[in-house]
Amino acid sequence: MANKKITSRDLDFAKWYTDVVMAAKLASYTNVKGCIAIEPNGYAIWEKMQEILDKKFKELGHVNVQMPLLIPENLMKKEGELVEGFAPEVAWVTMGGKKELEERLCIRPTSETMFSDYYATHVKSYKDLPMLYNQWCNVLRWEKETRPFLRSREFLWQEGHTIHATKEEAELETKQMMDVYKWFHHEILAIPSITGLKTEKEKFAGAEYTLTNEALMYNGVSLQAGTSHYFGQKFSKAYDIKFQNKENKEEYVYQTSWGTTTRMIGALIMVHSDDNGLVLPPKIAPRQVVIIPIGESEEVKTLSEKINKELQENNITSYIDNTDKSPGFKFAEAEVNGIPVRIEIGERDLNNGVITFARRDTGLKISVSKDIQVVSYTKELLDTIQKDMYNKALERRNNLTFTAKNLDEVKEIMANQPGFIHADWCGSSECEMKMKEINGIKSRCILKDEKLITGKCVVCEKEATDHVVWGIQY
Amino acid sequence: MANKKITSRDLDFAKWYTDVVMAAKLASYTNVKGCIAIEPNGYAIWEKMQEILDKKFKELGHVNVQMPLLIPENLMKKEGELVEGFAPEVAWVTMGGKKELEERLCIRPTSETMFSDYYATHVKSYKDLPMLYNQWCNVLRWEKETRPFLRSREFLWQEGHTIHATKEEAELETKQMMDVYKWFHHEILAIPSITGLKTEKEKFAGAEYTLTNEALMYNGVSLQAGTSHYFGQKFSKAYDIKFQNKENKEEYVYQTSWGTTTRMIGALIMVHSDDNGLVLPPKIAPRQVVIIPIGESEEVKTLSEKINKELQENNITSYIDNTDKSPGFKFAEAEVNGIPVRIEIGERDLNNGVITFARRDTGLKISVSKDIQVVSYTKELLDTIQKDMYNKALERRNNLTFTAKNLDEVKEIMANQPGFIHADWCGSSECEMKMKEINGIKSRCILKDEKLITGKCVVCEKEATDHVVWGIQY
Numbered sequence: 001m002a003n004k005k006i007t008s009r010d011l012d013f014a015k016w017y018t019d020v021v022m023a024a025k026l027a028s029y030t031n032v033k034g035c036i037a038i039e040p041n042g043y044a045i046w047e048k049m050q051e052i053l054d055k056k057f058k059e060l061g062h063v064n065v066q067m068p069l070l071i072p073e074n075l076m077k078k079e080g081e082l083v084e085g086f087a088p089e090v091a092w093v094t095m096g097g098k099k100e101l102e103e104r105l106c107i108r109p110t111s112e113t114m115f116s117d118y119y120a121t122h123v124k125s126y127k128d129l130p131m132l133y134n135q136w137c138n139v140l141r142w143e144k145e146t147r148p149f150l151r152s153r154e155f156l157w158q159e160g161h162t163i164h165a166t167k168e169e170a171e172l173e174t175k176q177m178m179d180v181y182k183w184f185h186h187e188i189l190a191i192p193s194i195t196g197l198k199t200e201k202e203k204f205a206g207a208e209y210t211l212t213n214e215a216l217m218y219n220g221v222s223l224q225a226g227t228s229h230y231f232g233q234k235f236s237k238a239y240d241i242k243f244q245n246k247e248n249k250e251e252y253v254y255q256t257s258w259g260t261t262t263r264m265i266g267a268l269i270m271v272h273s274d275d276n277g278l279v280l281p282p283k284i285a286p287r288q289v290v291i292i293p294i295g296e297s298e299e300v301k302t303l304s305e306k307i308n309k310e311l312q313e314n315n316i317t318s319y320i321d322n323t324d325k326s327p328g329f330k331f332a333e334a335e336v337n338g339i340p341v342r343i344e345i346g347e348r349d350l351n352n353g354v355i356t357f358a359r360r361d362t363g364l365k366i367s368v369s370k371d372i373q374v375v376s377y378t379k380e381l382l383d384t385i386q387k388d389m390y391n392k393a394l395e396r397r398n399n400l401t402f403t404a405k406n407l408d409e410v411k412e413i414m415a416n417q418p419g420f421i422h423a424d425w426c427g428s429s430e431c432e433m434k435m436k437e438i439n440g441i442k443s444r445c446i447l448k449d450e451k452l453i454t455g456k457c458v459v460c461e462k463e464a465t466d467h468v469v470w471g472i473q474y
Numbered sequence: 475m476a477n478k479k480i481t482s483r484d485l486d487f488a489k490w491y492t493d494v495v496m497a498a499k500l501a502s503y504t505n506v507k508g509c510i511a512i513e514p515n516g517y518a519i520w521e522k523m524q525e526i527l528d529k530k531f532k533e534l535g536h537v538n539v540q541m542p543l544l545i546p547e548n549l550m551k552k553e554g555e556l557v558e559g560f561a562p563e564v565a566w567v568t569m570g571g572k573k574e575l576e577e578r579l580c581i582r583p584t585s586e587t588m589f590s591d592y593y594a595t596h597v598k599s600y601k602d603l604p605m606l607y608n609q610w611c612n613v614l615r616w617e618k619e620t621r622p623f624l625r626s627r628e629f630l631w632q633e634g635h636t637i638h639a640t641k642e643e644a645e646l647e648t649k650q651m652m653d654v655y656k657w658f659h660h661e662i663l664a665i666p667s668i669t670g671l672k673t674e675k676e677k678f679a680g681a682e683y684t685l686t687n688e689a690l691m692y693n694g695v696s697l698q699a700g701t702s703h704y705f706g707q708k709f710s711k712a713y714d715i716k717f718q719n720k721e722n723k724e725e726y727v728y729q730t731s732w733g734t735t736t737r738m739i740g741a742l743i744m745v746h747s748d749d750n751g752l753v754l755p756p757k758i759a760p761r762q763v764v765i766i767p768i769g770e771s772e773e774v775k776t777l778s779e780k781i782n783k784e785l786q787e788n789n790i791t792s793y794i795d796n797t798d799k800s801p802g803f804k805f806a807e808a809e810v811n812g813i814p815v816r817i818e819i820g821e822r823d824l825n826n827g828v829i830t831f832a833r834r835d836t837g838l839k840i841s842v843s844k845d846i847q848v849v850s851y852t853k854e855l856l857d858t859i860q861k862d863m864y865n866k867a868l869e870r871r872n873n874l875t876f877t878a879k880n881l882d883e884v885k886e887i888m889a890n891q892p893g894f895i896h897a898d899w900c901g902s903s904e905c906e907m908k909m910k911e912i913n914g915i916k917s918r919c920i921l922k923d924e925k926l927i928t929g930k931c932v933v934c935e936k937e938a939t940d941h942v943v944w945g946i947q948y
Contacts, residue, residue: 013931028595028596030541030542030588030591030592031546031591032509032542032545032546032549032588034546035543035544036542037539037540037541037542037588037592039539040537040538040539040607042540043537043538043540044537044538063514063517063518064514064518065511065512065513065514065517065520066511066512066517066520066612066630067504067511068506068509068510068511068628069509069581069612069614069628070506070509070565070614070628071506072506073503075505075506087571087572088571090568090571091544091567091569091570091579092567092568092570093565093566093567093568093581094566094567094568095565095566095568095578096565096566096616097562097563097564097616098561099562104569105506107543107567107581110712114504114506114511117504117505118502118504118511121502123504133514137612138540138543138611140543140544140614142570142571153542154543166915199503249752272926290809305890310710332601382584382943386831396918444776465504
């Protein structure tokens with residue numbers, strides 16, 4: 001039985017999406033245009049994401065810092081491509097207190113500028129390198145059309161900025177962090193993502209190249225889910241970040257940056273959720289198990305508390321819903337909030353010696369003996385859910401993955417159902433622009449390790465250089 | 475032997491302070507006027523503060539959210555006192571992309587506005603109450619004179635904002651959170667703070683009353699270290715935050731807010747640190763123990779690793795300094811960074827069957843058998859350091875605490891050495907202003923539970939109503 005507050009996903013995907021965000025109380029609109037309030041249920045998911053990623057970053061030697069929010073215009077302008085890429089979409093502070101500022105300041109859309117300016121005065125010798133910094137913060141981009149989590153003027157993210165003594169080391173870092181994001185998507189978010197290289201047109205402003213993870217949503221639309229940029233010496237030359245190398249010569253550092261954002265909450269919704277609300281993979285769910293006592297008996301109460309205690313002691317995040325709502329209401333609430341497992345403990349069931357486990361992802365209800373080894377059973381069930389959710393997402397992505405040999409085939413696919421379209425490309429931006437004329441298709445990424453399909457560009461049908469994944473995007 | 479990069483504390487306290495910040499690599503200046511970069515060593519302390527406070531907040535039922543950074547001017551103006559209090563010191567965004575905005579937006583100096591606007595549309599019934607929200611974020615105040623951590627245009631903080639169905643409950647929350655901060659200062663930061671009530675003149679703009687914790691720095695200057703505000707229905711009336719009470723009548727909610735900031739890093743320095751650099755209480759130190767191997771022998775290496783492993787397994791944050799610097803250099807570095815305990819493991823010592831523990835706070839070196847129960851010994855030592863540091867700070871505060879019966883006595887105290895001055899007050903703001911003429915003395919807080927000293931106002935010598943603590947402030 002679908003949640004009445006939620007539009008059917010197959011009827012109106014966009015409406016369904018915002019309905020889920022609101023019904024699960026992840027975020028709400030505010031009186032600040034284009035900016036959302038991230039509510040407790042949404043923020044708890046972000047905290048979990050932060051906890052997992054932050055631990056991984058630190059294991060790999062990164063440390064956290066905090067750079068200023070505001071960037072003086074002249075400092076920003078030092079790297080030409082960056083300012084060109086971001087200038088149309090930044091917010092400008094022009095007044096401090098009651099005074100007009102001599103130089104306006106932009107609110108950071110990204111912090112290459114501030115990190116580069118910092119590194120320029122803090123690195124002297126190869127012994128200081130690498131410097132592996134990351135920051136968790138808010139950034140602002142003056143978007144015209146916004147949608148909760150997916151695109152909003154202000155969003156939260158982490159941005160890693162590292163400098164290295166050699167090109168090789170910096171390129172390894174770029175690759176390594178892409179692998180971290182891929183691991184995070186696959187293992188934690190249960191989202192299969194494709195890793196590849198952005199085209200010149202789609203890469204980050206100022207980067208030598210950009211690696212990207214691309215995920216496919218339920219409706220066949222792509223979502224860029226974490227990028228990692230190799231800057232070479234572009235920023236170090238613009239900001240004068242030099243060091244004494246082992247041969248005692250001055251050299252410019254090699255630089256990277258990489259980031260992922262609160263839009264991953266949007267991806268979780270659009271990959272896994274359904275007409276009953278949020279569905280969360282157990283590894284990212286802030287609360288994994290809800291226990292719902294049915295009836296007032298002492299036995300129900302005692303067993304509920306015993307199970308809750310055992311689960312918590314074994315690092316499963318469980319809670320008992322002891323509110324005075326009806327069981328049906330509690331079921332629906334746990335469902336809309338995406339709690340992966342619901343344990344129902346009722347008098348009648350107990351008389352028959354059983355309790356009930358319900359899976360949020362499939363809706364399956366399982367009666368088990370009330371004397372079951374509840375910790376190991378629950379752990380196994382959570383693992384199964386995690387794996388099943390990944391496989392389901394992978395199957396859906398495979399079903400929405402197509403290949404095309406020419407523009408007619410691309411049009412035919414798009415007329416039917418968007419998705420990932422694999423097609424060869426000659427490398428020219430003219431052909432990229434022509435693809436865009438079809439429903440706004442963009443190159444998602446180049447798969448450098450994949451063989452060509454036909455050897456001919458899908459647009460101009462001349463000789464192709466790359467196997468590219470194409471799609472429409474959020 | 476004092477660190478050469480650090481000015482003597484007794485010679486020039488202000489210079490000493492910034493020298494410690496720089497030498498311990500806690501923060502550095504940036505090309506954004508009035509804004510600092512918080513570096514890894516500084517940010518690690520903030521992370522530790524966040525971890526400890528966040529856990530406590532959550533135990534008390536609070537949840538984290540994130541409200542927008544930008545506040546539309548008209549929304550801000552709804553509560554008159556708040557806007558008057560903060561308008562002179564906010565930064566204004568007037569352009570988005572290339573367009574002038576129709577309504578300018580201020581960067582949050584504090585978020586009563588956004589929380590109130592949110593609550594107004596999210597609370598309906600007494601069943602929704604209390605709502606106990608907190609956010610960790612950056613805020614901006616357009617300060618003219620800045621100093622790393624103590625006062626900078628942008629700083630990091632947490633701001634709790636709660637709404638309640640009754641006055642009693644809201645006032646209990648205001649008090650409770652003050653107690654949390656006091657616990658945090660005393661138990662974690664080893665800083666004795668005084669809790670009291672702000673005068674009308676010094677209270678938060680828009681609050682009915684403000685509770686404050688006031689700490690005294692090494693040089694006798696006061697620092698406001700966490701405040702908790704009771705708003706009554708001021709904001710709920712201005713922002714129309716109503717609920718259906720148990721009697722089915724509409725009522726305005728009762729509201730609180732409370733916050734503490736990165737300036738507590740400044741307090742840690744100014745209470746505990748010395749001419750050799752940072753001194754950190756073990757409970758807030760990101761790294762509690764450094765192990766320094768001296769010499770190359772296998773025995774030194776093996777024992778260093780064994781001890782490090784054992785400490786880490788018992789939740790003591792230790793590390794081995796295996797860099798190729800000299801032992802003397804390593805000692806100095808651990809010292810300037812404020813690592814509470816240093817374990818020296820050297821060949822010559824091992825031949826005598828001993829290793830050396832050195833305390834950062836006192837400089838004391840202790841030779842102990844190499845076969846000591848290292849975990850329990852270290853734990854006990856860390857506990858002792860924590861207690862000793864608190865007691866030392868308390869003793870210093872007591873030595874810098876004075877009482878005054880009249881203005882002449884106040885002047886005499888200030889001519890000699892500033893500190894906390896206890897003196898009675900008649901309650902008039904004229905007398906408060908007259909105190910300010912003496913070196914800028916302000917009321918720190920009213921001690922409601924303390925008896926009057928003389929019964930006469932220290933300024934006008936008329937009948938006094940309150941026992942007040944006075945002092946100069948950062």
